[in-house]
Structure formats: C-alpha cells, structure tokens
Amino acid sequence: MTSAAKRNLKLTLGAALLLLAVGCLQPPAQIEISGRTMGTTYSVKFFPPTNDFDPTGLQQEIDRRLVEINQQMSTYIPDSELSRFNQSKAGDWFPVSTELAEVVSLAKQINHDSDGAFDVTVGPMVNLWNFGPDHHPEKIPSDEAIAAALANIGDDKLEVRLDPPALKKSVDGLYVDLSAIAKGYGVDKIAELLLELNRRSFMVEIGGEVRAGGTKPNGAPWRIAIEKPIPGARSIQEIVELSQLSLATSGDYRKFFEANGQTFSHTIDPKTGKPLAHTLASVSVLHADCASSDALATTLMVLGPDQGYNWAEEQELAVLFLIRGKDGPVVRRTSLWPNSGD
Structure with missing residues (x-):
C-alpha cells in the first residue's frame, strides 16, 4: 500500500471513529407515553437512560396507577x-x-x-x-x-x-366531587413514579394540568402553551417555561351550555349555587405541586377578577388572569407571573 493510500485509510478510520464517538455522546431521544384517564387524555414525556429503553413496562405501571386513582376518586365509577x-x-x-x-x-x-x-x-x-x-x-x-x-x-x-x-x-345528601383537584393529584403521582425511577427530566399532563421535572438534556426548560379563552377555537395566548413546577388552568370557555339566551359556565359558585357570572375568562396558576395548582385555579375562577387578584397577591401565588374587556379584547393581569415585571 502506498503512503498516500495509508494516509487516506487513517483519515477514513479517524472520521469513522469521530462519528461513532459523536453518536455515543448524543442524548437519547425523547419518549412519549399517552392514553386515556379521568374522562380525558394523559401524556408523559421524558428522556430515557439509553436509546434502546423499552417504555412498555413503564406505561403499564402508569396505567395501573391511574386506574387506582380513578377507583379511589371518580364520581363516574359507581363502586369507586x-x-x-x-x-x-x-x-x-x-x-x-x-x-x-x-x-x-x-x-x-x-x-x-x-x-x-x-x-x-x-x-x-x-x-x-x-x-x-x-x-x-x-x-x-x-x-x-x-x-x-x-x-x-x-x-x-x-x-x-x-x-x-x-x-x-353530617347530612345524608352530602356529595363530594373532586374533579377540580383529582387530575392535578394524578399528575403528581405519575411525576413521583418517574422520580422513583430516577427519571429527572419529564413532563406529565392530564387534561391540560401539567408538571415538569428538570430540564431537557440541552438545558432548555419544558415549554407549555396557555390557550386564549376563545370558545370553539384553539390558539395560543402565551408560552410558559416550566422546570420543577406545575401549571394548571381553569376557564369558562370550554365547558358550558346556553339556554334562554344566556351562557352558563361549568364552574359553580358554592355560596350562590349558580354558575359564575363575572368577566374572568381564564386563570392559570404556577405551583410546586399540581394538585394545588389545579384546585387554586378553580378557587381563583370562583373569586373573580378583583377578589381573586387580591387573594393571589395575599397568598403570594404566581397567577395569570385573562379578563374579558368591556369592548371584547382580553385583558391580561398577573401576580408574581414570570417575565411579567411583577
């Protein structure tokens, strides 16, 4: 073999070894597990330890735990x-x-x-x-x-x-409904499962309630969209970056009915026994755990745009309020919300 041929062979082998080394340094690709639970959908995204990681066993355990939570807390299952x-x-x-x-x-x-x-x-x-x-x-x-x-x-x-x-x-007719907190609790339980398995970088979502752990392998946080409160449409109001936080949103623009020319929201004021009638269209809450985020979002929807804002400030909660303006446009108001100048 000529010296030039030997030199070319060394260059070719060197390039191949470099490509192999770079390939070994590439982080494993993101895995997504999804399914149905609590009358809605769930999604779990995480980065596995290796590229050949098989998520089958993990999905089975996620489904098992979600079935267990449903059997504990659902009002739709007669023998829960x-x-x-x-x-x-x-x-x-x-x-x-x-x-x-x-x-x-x-x-x-x-x-x-x-x-x-x-x-x-x-x-x-x-x-x-x-x-x-x-x-x-x-x-x-x-x-x-x-x-x-x-x-x-x-x-x-x-x-x-x-x-x-x-x-x-204390009364026979008492009826407990945990729909405003159980999804967030389910998110927390699946997040805890991932942490038990040493999965530190993850995003868990059930019916729009989200918890994120760590950051992506490139150091970027998880990015979660908050919708504009527009009935019958899907568009983004803004993007929130999450790391070691939960996010829950409550609004009146998805679940409602119309009768006698009026619109009635699914969120009931427990003091009046009637659907909410104020101008607050949507509330998003950041909190360490998702059960609290879930419940606090509903709480603030009930309290309304002014009382809710004042209470959020008193409780030092990170909240985004989207309020219907008099002329139609949505007004944005925040309490300790990231990148909002509060």
Whole structure:
C-alpha cells in the first residue's frame, strides 16, 4: 500500500471513529407515553437512560396507577371509594384510602384559606346544572331546586382524618366531587413514579394540568402553551417555561351550555349555587405541586377578577388572569407571573 493510500485509510478510520464517538455522546431521544384517564387524555414525556429503553413496562405501571386513582376518586365509577362514600349515610366514619383522605384534606385546607371559594361538596349543584355524571337535558334549575341542593352543600358538613384514613358526613345528601383537584393529584403521582425511577427530566399532563421535572438534556426548560379563552377555537395566548413546577388552568370557555339566551359556565359558585357570572375568562396558576395548582385555579375562577387578584397577591401565588374587556379584547393581569415585571 502506498503512503498516500495509508494516509487516506487513517483519515477514513479517524472520521469513522469521530462519528461513532459523536453518536455515543448524543442524548437519547425523547419518549412519549399517552392514553386515556379521568374522562380525558394523559401524556408523559421524558428522556430515557439509553436509546434502546423499552417504555412498555413503564406505561403499564402508569396505567395501573391511574386506574387506582380513578377507583379511589371518580364520581363516574359507581363502586369507586368516593362514589360509595357519596352513597353512604351520615354519622359514621367511612374508611377510605390514604390517597383519598390526603386529597380531601388538601381541598379542605384550600377551602379554609379561601373563605369557602373552593368547596368539593358542591357536587349536588354540579349535577343539578348538568355538569356531572347525572347528565340531563340542558335547562336552568328552579330557585327551589337550587335552595334544596344548597342545603346539602358546605365544607363544614364534611370531616376527614388521616390516621386511620376516613371521611364522615353530617347530612345524608352530602356529595363530594373532586374533579377540580383529582387530575392535578394524578399528575403528581405519575411525576413521583418517574422520580422513583430516577427519571429527572419529564413532563406529565392530564387534561391540560401539567408538571415538569428538570430540564431537557440541552438545558432548555419544558415549554407549555396557555390557550386564549376563545370558545370553539384553539390558539395560543402565551408560552410558559416550566422546570420543577406545575401549571394548571381553569376557564369558562370550554365547558358550558346556553339556554334562554344566556351562557352558563361549568364552574359553580358554592355560596350562590349558580354558575359564575363575572368577566374572568381564564386563570392559570404556577405551583410546586399540581394538585394545588389545579384546585387554586378553580378557587381563583370562583373569586373573580378583583377578589381573586387580591387573594393571589395575599397568598403570594404566581397567577395569570385573562379578563374579558368591556369592548371584547382580553385583558391580561398577573401576580408574581414570570417575565411579567411583577
């Protein structure tokens, strides 16, 4: 072999080794696992330890845990723990899982902090207004029906203990609905699973409620879109960068019905027993855990644009309020929101 040929061979081998080394340094590609849960969809994105990582076992465990949470907290499953408690009589402690007791305990704490704006006992009113599992034709309930349902509503009618875990009601008609906190709790539980498996870079989403862990291998945070509060349309209001944070949004522009020329939101004010009637269209909350983000977003929707803003400031919450202006455009107002100058 000539010296020139040897030189070319060395260059070719060197280039091949360089490409191989670069290939070995490339981080594994992102994996996405998705499915259905809690009447909506879920998505889990993460970066595996190696490119040949098989996510099958992980998806099975995610699905198993989500089924377990549903069996604990769903009002749509007749024999779930929560459904059986809702069907039970008042007076005695009703044994439940630690998870269900923890969620109810958190809900009661937020109820206390918000002076009753967040109330998981509002279930009878949710059903009465056609937004629960007991679906009926869309119509406005009578004042008499609202008054009757209000008699069974109130956080003071619900007790919880953590050891041993149990719930108690003081009226037979008490009906607990955890739809404003359970999705966020499910996000937290799947995030905890990923952390147990040493997956530090991830994004978990259930029905729009999100939690992100770490950053991507290139150091970039996870980027999450917040929608404009426009019924029947999908467009982006803004992008939020998440790392070690949760994000939840509550609004009146997706789930509602129209009757007698009026629009009725699915979020019920527990004090009046009626859908919200203010100008706040959407609330997004950043928090360490997603269960709190989920519940706080609903709380602030109930409180409204002014009282909600003042409460967010008092509680030092990071919140984005989208408020309908008098002439139509949405007005943006923030409390400790990133990149907002607060």
